[in-house]
Amino acid sequence: MDYPGNLFVVSAPSGAGKSSLVNALMELDALVSHSVSHTTRTPRGQEKDGREYHFVSVQQFDAMVQADAFVEWANVHGNRYGTSRRSIEERISRGGDVMLEIDYQGAAQIKRAFANAVLVFVLPPSLQELHARLLRRGEDSPDVIEQRLANAVQEMAQVEKFDFVIINEVFERALFDLKTIVHAQRLKVAAQRRARADTFKSLHLNLPE
Ligand SMILES: Nc1nc2c(ncn2[C@@H]2O[C@H](COP(=O)(O)OP(=O)(O)O)[C@@H](O)[C@H]2O)c(=O)[nH]1
Numbered sequence: 054m055d056y057p058g059n060l061f062v063v064s065a066p067s068g069a070g071k072s073s074l075v076n077a078l079m080e081l082d083a084l085v086s087h088s089v090s091h092t093t094r095t096p097r098g099q100e101k102d103g104r105e106y107h108f109v110s111v112q113q114f115d116a117m118v119q120a121d122a123f124v125e126w127a128n129v130h131g132n133r134y135g136t137s138r139r140s141i142e143e144r145i146s147r148g149g150d151v152m153l154e155i156d157y158q159g160a161a162q163i164k165r166a167f168a169n170a171v172l173v174f175v176l177p178p179s180l181q182e183l184h185a186r187l188l189r190r191g192e193d194s195p196d197v198i199e200q201r202l203a204n205a206v207q208e209m210a211q212v213e214k215f216d217f218v219i220i221n222e223v224f225e226r227a228l229f230d231l232k233t234i235v236h237a238q239r240l241k242v243a244a245q246r247r248a249r250a251d252t253f254k255s256l257h258l259n260l261p262e
């Protein structure tokens with residue numbers, strides 16, 4: 054299905070900075086919004102239901118899976134996370150650009166469902182710095198941090214399945230890279246639409262709705 058808005062997936066190991074980058078981009082670009090996922094994980098200190106996530110029970114999550122309410126979902130670090138159809142389809146069908154901050158398993162499902170989705174992987178400059186960021190963020194217990202670091206190596210091995218890679222060392226530079234990817238996609242889609250319109254015009258056909 055071809056929607057007027059664009060879908061971007063931003064994946065990264067925990068602590069690499071994907072939420073910080075997407076939040077900074079949304080402050081600069083009113084056309085971009087992010088999808089609020091559902092999760093069975095417990096909320097962190099500052100998190101609010103409906104803002105960072107819709108926090109649901111395992112039973113509620115399962116009921117949504119049964120009802121085919123998710124475009125993708127996966128088990129990540131021992132919890133379930135999913136993107137509801139409602140959270141994206143209305144916005145991209147109205148021409149908005151939507152950012153999904155989801156893991157690599159979800160990214161692969163999104164690419165199958167939306168061939169035009171752009172997949173971006175954010176890497177930390179090193180595993181040491183990733184560890185330091187998780188500690189500085191101060192939101193996760195030591196064993197949760199250990200599990201996330203252990204999973205990071207396997208997650209980073211998925212980078213070749215993505216369209217773009219951003220190394221988040223200097224934040225402003227990484228943000229610039231993300232902005233460039235979004236602008237390039239908008240230009241590409243606009244050029245494709247113009248070419249399609251020209252083709253139909255030259256054939257004296259009306260463009261399909
Ligand atoms: N597949 C999938 N992954 C998600 C979704 N929402 C969040 N995730 C991923 O779940 C992982 C853990 O997220 P979270 O608990 O918020 O930790 P954080 O990444 O350290 O902030 C990250 O890799 C997220 O990208 C979702 O809707 N679907």
Ligand SMILES: Nc1ncnc2c1ncn2[C@@H]1O[C@H](COP(=O)(O)OP(=O)(O)O)[C@@H](O)[C@H]1O
Binds near residue numbers: 066068074187221222
């Ligand atoms: N380029 C950067 N340099 C230093 N710290 C960063 C950078 N980008 C993000 N951070 C910090 O690292 C921590 C993890 O970032 P966050 O956006 O929560 O990561 P993620 O969403 O990928 O788990 C936060 O405390 C954030 O302020």
